[in-house]
Amino acid sequence: MSSAKQDATRDRIEAEIAGPLNVMGLDVEAVEVTPAGKRRVLRVAVDKDGGVTLDDVADATREVSRVLDESDVMGELPYTLEVTSRGVDRPLTLPRHWRRNADRLVKATLVEGGEVVGRILSSIEDAVTLEVDETSREVPYADIARATVQIEFNRKKRNDSEDV
Structure with missing residues (x-):
């Protein structure tokens, strides 16, 4: 997949999940789609005021999975979904x-x-x-x-x- 197509896919995924996660009080901090053999790994980093709990990550995982299941954004290729917190090593940009x-x-x-x-x-x-x-x-x-x-x-x- 070309870089431009990967960027477009990432942007579309973020657009699809941002609203539902925002309703849950979560901000989408990063979306990464990485090839992994015949599969892809979709990593979504979320954050909120006061920090993200394991329950927040579990709830966000279910919501992202639901949204993606209802959308064609990931296409037909299999993927693994990973939802995580922002992490201390990410740069402060906002x-x-x-x-x-x-x-x-x-x-x-x-x-x-x-x-x-x-x-x-x-x-x-x-x-x-x-x-x-x-x-x-x-x-x-x-x-x-x-x-x-x-x-x-x-x-x-x-x-x-x-x-x-």
């Missing part, structure tokens, strides 16, 4: 990604070069406020080339006591 990761540590590569590492304090429609070296810094999304959440092990919450 304001809702920043909002949903409030208080998390992020690393942002800037369009003009350089990096900013800071904790998300707040986000609005066109900018994010990060705590960088104990100082607030507002960074417009337009100035960010790429940003990802950084994994923190053994991080103490702000209100945790040192005497545990």
Whole structure:
């Protein structure tokens, strides 16, 4: 299948499932169709405010399966459906990604070069406020080339006591 045809199929799948999943309170974050021998693997990543639970993933899987069964978008070739959460390794590309990761540590590569590492304090429609070296810094999304959440092990919450 050509790249343009794969893109069109992916876009059509996303268009078919976005509405029903949105009714469930879920956003479609990614749709990938990958050839796997004589089959294809359809991966759908979903997210929502407060995070996605296993029950959300199970419900989304049933709904995506139902929608695809009622549509001809996947054609006649067999496929395997995988529904998952967005995952911490996916880049932050939309304001809702920043909002949903409030208080998390992020690393942002800037369009003009350089990096900013800071904790998300707040986000609005066109900018994010990060705590960088104990100082607030507002960074417009337009100035960010790429940003990802950084994994923190053994991080103490702000209100945790040192005497545990």
